[in-house]
Amino acid sequence: MARALGRLRPVWTWGWRRHLGSDALRQQELKSSFSMKAKMPPCDFSPEKYESYPYEHMLKIRKQNLFPTLVTCYKKPLLLHQGHMQWLFDYEGRRYLDLFAGVATVSVGHCHPKVTAAAQKQLGRLWHTSNIYMHPAIHEYADKLTALLPDPLKVVCLTNSGSEANDLAMLMARLYTRNFDLICFRGGYHGASPYTLGLTSVGVFKPSIANGFGCQTTMLPDVFRGPWGGSHCRDSPVQTIRKCSCSQGCCEANDQYIEQLKDTLRTCASKAVAGFIAEPIQGYNGAVQYPKRFLQEAFRLIRERGGVCIADEVQTGFGRTGSHFWGFQTHDVVPDIVTTAKGIGNGFPMAAVITTREIANILAQIFHFNTFGGNAVACVVGSAVLDVLAEDDLQKNSEEVGTYMLLEFAKLRDKFEIVGDVRGKGLMIGIEMVKSKDSRQPLPAEDVNQIGEDCKDMGVLFGMSGIYGQTFRIKPPMCITKQDVDFAVEVFQAALMRHLEKTSAK
Template identity: 70%
Template sequence: MALLKASFLQMSKRFLLQCGACWKPGSKLSVHTSPKMPPCDFTPEKCEYQPYDNILKIRKQNFSPLMSTYFQKPLLLHQGYMQWLFDHEGRRYLDLFSGILTISVGHCHPKVTAAAQKQLGLLWHTSPVFLHPAVHEYAEKLIALFPEPLKVIFFTNSGSEANDMAMLMARSHSQNVDIISFRGAYHGTSPYTFGLTNVGAYKPRIDRGSSCQTTMCPDVFRGPWGGSQCRDSLVQTNRKCDCTPGCCKAKNQYIEEFKTTLHTVVAKEIAGFFAEPIQGVNGVVQYPKEFLKEAYQLVKERGGVYISDEVQTGFGRLGTHFWGFQSHGVLPDIVTMAKGIGNGFPMSAVVTTPEIASSFTKKVNHFNTFAGNPMGGVIGSAVLDAIKEDGLQENSHETGSYMLLKLAKLRDEFEIVGDVRGKGLMIGIEMVQDQDSRKPLPLKEMNLIHEDCKDMGIIIGRGGLFTQTFRVAPPMCITKQEADFAVEVFHSALRRHMEKRAKGNL
């Protein structure tokens, strides 16, 4: 009898999930109607792999324990199509995190897939000591997207490797060693970039790259200063200020802090300053307008170069511009890119000026086997074509702004929504205990909301020093209808969370 009851419950659970309702473990099949998922004309293949439990066992026994997963029962993903992901049971999810901002044009985008398939049958690898037409055509196409004098490209394999190379370039060009990055910054976890990454959870307890110094992150929501018109976003913080247009006191205060860093922790002459146009891992943190421009001027005066880490912000994701640095009106000396460049194919690049490239070449004999291989060339090229042909930068702007404004309204309804910010399809929702204290929402509560969103069919990302920020950065092909669905799901999850909170059921 017990067995029958259990299998009935299991069947009912599956049925309810499939028809969009939500089943809560432990509940007596209470039916909360969840927002209805928009249609998708793609049917995934049946997952023929080993059973879920075997896969989980392999993960636990043979993978490094460092590799953590989202959710109590980690998702086993089987297939992807544009903005959709399918798990091993064929359940569909709207992907709002793009494999950590890596799927730029859509999972298995037909054009990119066709280009990759064609090249697979022709030539996979040559090594940089040979020429290959696709690699050179791609380099030309990518470089055309940069203003003068950013015209020299180095291909690399990952974001960390690109940033390693940029650090070497900054040091070899300036002949100085000190590099500054923000507290809260994430620029990779290679032995060299460990020095730049200032997220405590990622700091190793062993040597982590010397001569890297930190400076205060000009975070206008969580930092000491911030007001009602600081950032380049359609949505500002709830903080008040009496600044007038063109004069941002918060920016001035943060610049003073930056000057203090220059006067105290670095040598007279420095190698460079690393910053993302908008911080990703730290939870879509935006700086006051003009901050980067002024900071760069100070860096230049000290002999340093400015490196824009576009690993998350590049390739049109911010909507108004193709590169994040353009939205700050600043021209970097070195730009690093990865993730979205290959829509999931592992590749990255560093772009710099002929002058810096020449200093680098004099000091460093750099070589990497896979740099600019034919597969990367055709895939990277197809990604650029897809961004253009599908109007994805424009869509990032339109759909991103649409979703941002809708999400911002949640602040009025829910005390635990502290801040909503971002640009294009890079949005952060910072969760707090209450809007006055701005203390981060406890991890347990974050996890519950996160899990609930997943159960209702959206995969949302996390960020922030306390993982207190939800990150929304879907493949750039997401539609407004899907954005509506995502906001409805998030709204439902918050509503249910607040109900549980009120009943003391957390």
């Protein structure tokens, strides 16, 4: 009984007052909360006047001339016109704080002036030759990028997207090991190309045709939603509210999830495997983190079976996790292959596979060619992004502002029963919504979407995904400030209050 009553307290003590006949007081508190509108931080940038097609004509074109797979967020899709650092502007000049960064892609800020200037200068010099010729940009960029990786990861192949990079990593793993089976996590997203669909273990991406030959999934070591987890499992300023009885230096959840991986290797894979791929923090699935030592032990098991270990850094790379430049470094491991995209080009289409000389040499046995990989403009953009990351100290900003954001959102978890988990590291954050903390059952996607709609109407753009559509994803441009965080938290709190008001009125 005490536990049940304790559950009433976090929701602003409304439950207590309702039982005491204070419904009117509760409604008054809600209304006053909406009158205190969150104040958007100032911005000294003014967007250009929108001069393209009218909104309704844009909708008509989208319906008639674009693939139906190009889905949009929000009931009334946003028509965006311009971006500046952490801000986006729609066709009517409305300003939005961008907490999703084009799906974790805009790393240093929308239209960062230094990156923009570098691209403009290169466009006036040389657009494209393909890599059948030498040009300075690809060599300079390869030198700068590989300098940021530990030995022996010093050979890079440039591609155009994360799916392409993971395609190539799969090919290299199989050619190098002469094995076929690849192991991946349930809930992982590694691309939607025909080859990478085998690694992507999210049902909505799976077509009803044969796909994914030789790809075996293993249980996701999710310490919030999975069968095991406690209050000290993950590398995050915010832990789960699940209690833990582990002794010092021991993680029972990690041991259980490792046993599940061993079981997968015993039952679903051949004796020798090609490799294992993992995101250091799962992206699409809502910033899911694993027990701290899991990847160390997983890498050892895979290498014992002759496989290589692939770190998918498409979302976690380039300082986003704050404490380290690469996500795999937060797990104290060195993979055999690293794939990256998204933040590498701040929105420009480019990606990379970085590996050892020994593994890279395997491609010399076949003819491998990528027309646009290593494009001159892409390499100049990538180089400028690396410069800005260092000059603006954005990795440090990710750590400081990201930690602040995690702790502020964790306060809302402690106040609202439907906020089940707040997790992440740096500026890669997930807020998982539940029906109740005890059940951990996902809040219905339609409710999550409506909360996101309300946040958008108040000027903040969240990502929304997860296996059940239950998680808000926060991966903003890494130039975001603590003042921006305060605004976002106020807006999110107001949206949660509005949701509770609607549900209590039913």
